[in-house]
Amino acid sequence: MVAQSMNVYQWLKIPREVHQEKWLKQQLRLLPEKWAARVERRYWHLDKKHGRELEANIYVLEIVEPLSVDIDISASDSKIQDLAKYNARHIESGLLNCAVMGQAKFIDLMQGMCLRYGVAYPFAHELESITARLICSAWWLRNLRSSFARAREKACIDAGLVHKKANLYCSDDTLEGRRAQIKRNQELLEGVEIESESGERMTLAQAAAAGMANTHNRVNELITRTKGFQELADKYAHECLFVTVTAPSRFHAVKANGQPNPKYKGATPRDTQQYLTKQWTRCRALLAWHGVKFYGLRVVEPHHDATPHWHLALWVSDEAGLHKLRSAFKTYFLRGDDCDYLERGAVLNRLKFKRCDSRGAVGYMLKYIIKNMRGHGIDGESDDESDGKKATSESGAERVEAWASTWRIRQFQQIGGHSVSVWRELRRVEQSELEASIDGLEPNTPFSFVDTYIYKAWQSVQKRENHNANFAEFIEAMGGLDVKPKESFLQLANNCALEYGRYGRDYVYKKWGVIERYGNAVLKSKRESWVRV
Secondary structure: OOOOOOOHHHHHHOOHHHHHHHHHHHHHOOOOHHHHHHHHHHHHHHHHHOOOHHHHHHHHHHHHOOOOOOOOOOOOHHHHHHHHHHHHHHHHHHHHOHHHHOHHHHHHHHHHHHHHOOOOOOOOOOHHHHHHHHOOHHHHHHHHHHHHHHHHHHHHHHOOOEOOOOEOOOOHHHHHHHHHHHHHHHHHHHOOEEEEOOOOEEEHHHHHHOOOOOHHHHHHHHHHHHHHHHHHHHHHOOEEEEEEEOOOHHHOOEOOOOOEOOOOOOOOHHHHHHHHHHHHHHHHHHHHHOOOOEEEEEEEEEOOOOOEEEEEEEEEOOHHHHHHHHHHHHHHHOOOOOOOOOOOOHHHHOEEEEEOOHHHHHHHHHHHHHHOOOOOOOOOOEOHHHOOOOOEHHHHHHHHHHHHHHHOOOOEEEEOOOOHHHHHHHOOOOHHHHHHHHHOOOOOOOOOOHHHHHHHHHHHHOOEOOEOOOHHHHHHHOOOOOOOHHHOOEEEEEEEEEEEEOOEEEEEEEEEEEEEOOOOOEEEOOOOOEEEO
């Protein structure tokens, strides 16, 4: 629009660059200052060096237009806190007027508010519990922080700013946000003291450090489970296949050389993970139909541009099973309808198979487990995706953890074997409880063998001075590799209980021990109730 103090002739006399600068400044106002400058440099690079003004304009518009006016990705944490309070008050105001507007419109109001800010509506709960959540500013703050972080990171990926020559795996904003979140959580945990029924006191930070929230414990357990699979594979002479799975080109925002990928269709890392999971589900169904049994581990890690890819170490019983395994992967990860089979480089890069012995496969998996776990980077080793120029393995692990947290991607998963929940619950069973349960079994009955398997399973999970936990022994005691998890010798025992908490009543499953599959023996775990001091 021509200003009132300027006629058309005068406006046309203004150099094109001036109009461009004004338009560009208006477009970039929604972007965070830290990386808006990168977008501006890319814009002028396309416009001046290559003379592609239209392409430069489209580049900026594709970044800015998807951003909702309701989600200001440049908002500070204080603004997000203010928005959380406003949303809670707005829903509370609707609740007070519910009698006038009606219940249906009030539910529409709550769902619309969640949809507006990219927050998942808590469908799984009762209406009273849902309302209690949506009038709580703390609930809104938790969810808005996640929503804004994903929107900010998506814009950064679309701008081509997440790759090994800029921000590896995730943007610096996301990394800083994750550091701040961890700091807030740690301060909260250290500031809360709890007391057990027996009078023991500790902080929440100490309690968290004793569980799987502690990365050292998670790494140690993953290593134990990996070595357990190796031991079983060696014992039964099973064949091993190491597989690397990469998504089609349309999921990658940036090429390996750091240049924008013209085939990119705007998928987020979570979209890519869902695609890979869907194809894997189909692959497993085909293998089940052919009667192929397998077990192993899967690790998910990002490419330099934040696109996830998979590493799998899988064991099968014989050469025929190995052939069927390779064929199933090719069917659903390479030749499927939505796999872009004909694109250049698909056959060479989409799937990579490597035959190896169990020791070699375990070595690969341990490398990926350790290098992708915060606080466990390999000393002196550069990160694979960074070409050794910017990121060490330790700093790369921190960025990978921030990436996985932002996109809610599960990095490590066991395939096959038996329930890890039973493995962990057996650790809570005291020896006195075990002996009482075994003594209660009647001798010379069809189930008199039960005591032997119960004792083997319990002993396999214990870590003592002269005995380390052994996952291979646990799997054997639970029925072996050929037994399905739902048919395991021991099952997790839990009850569905109705509890009242901050958001009203909710149904929760409470673990209390393990039970023999047919109910012949019950092992109660040692659990205590804790209260805040």
